[in-house]
Amino acid sequence: MYNLDISLLRTFLEVNKTRHFGKTAENLYLTQSAVSARIKQLEDILGVPLFRRYRNNIQLTPQGERLIHHAEQILNAWTQAVQEVSLPESSSQLVLGAPQSLWEAKLSILPIRLFEAISDIHTRTESLDGKTILRRLQERTIDFGFVFDHSKVDELITEPLTTIDLRLYSSFPDKQFADVIEHQYVMVDWGQSFSALHAKHLPHIRSPKLHASDWLMAVDYLNQIGGYAFLPTSLVDCNEYPLFAVNDAPSMQRDVYLCYHLSSERLENFEIILNTIRDALN
Known part of the structure; x- marks a missing residue:
């Protein structure tokens, strides 16, 4: 049973969007080391590399490409669940x-x-x-x-x-x-x-x-x-x-x-x- 923090997926998607750990850190109000740690934690949970890191260039691995759709789906479902649960009863x-x-x-x-x-x-x-x-x-x-x-x-x-x-x-x-x-x-x-x-x-x-x-x-x-x-x-x-x-x-x-x-x-x-x-x- 995986223990997955939603914030790991959110960080993964933001890195994919910016292709830059520093910009991701700014957008999510984190330190760059925290972004790196979250991506490493997600890779450890899944047991696969998600990004190839080159100098001034970050690219998705094939495994990372396959994760995008699932990550978006999970975050959308979670956001909708939070909003619906927070609604007044009527x-x-x-x-x-x-x-x-x-x-x-x-x-x-x-x-x-x-x-x-x-x-x-x-x-x-x-x-x-x-x-x-x-x-x-x-x-x-x-x-x-x-x-x-x-x-x-x-x-x-x-x-x-x-x-x-x-x-x-x-x-x-x-x-x-x-x-x-x-x-x-x-x-x-x-x-x-x-x-x-x-x-x-x-x-x-x-x-x-x-x-x-x-x-x-x-x-x-x-x-x-x-x-x-x-x-x-x-x-x-x-x-x-x-x-x-x-x-x-x-x-x-x-x-x-x-x-x-x-x-x-x-x-x-x-x-x-x-x-x-x-x-x-x-």
Whole structure:
């Protein structure tokens, strides 16, 4: 029976993120020797090396690569357990996952609508990529996921929820679609199917100047550096910075899907939650 301290896994993941013991120590408010000791303790427990240490270079071993997913899963489950146990007796917690660009473009109102519908609900939102959302739904560590691409996972229910209209905008006035060049283009993450459609219309954009996980980052970049990006029409019009539509560019529409596990129907207030989500986004 292993006696595993959760902090060892947290330290392991932070070292993997920073690839630097000193930076990990700063981020976790530890000494560098404490970080080294935790990694050594975890390696001793598992009986395998997790990192190869070179001068100014730390790399995961194959065993370390395999541990990442399990460590993330354990920490997510532990965090959720702590939060749920700490809730008042009459309360419940709902965990929602979506890409960052989708939270900002469409979902920011959702926690408010859920609280209005169920006053004692506790909600946690997480910004995740589409693949992670589907995996976390299967692991039951999130309750509802919002994705741009239709899921074909058997144990998940997927339903179309809403759409986002996208248009090509520029920081420069009076531009044409033919003016778009690679070193001035910002690629926002609007899902895999958007990437395929994008490749059809802009085949010459193979290495964008910036890949942005959310559209607000793209807007900031366009207004400070200049360039082009596909952005939500409903939100750009309200933006305080001047952006100009490229009128002859093709418009695109992204479907947004709601996903949840088959067993989610056993959740407390399931029907109220589901109807609130549908009403808020339709």
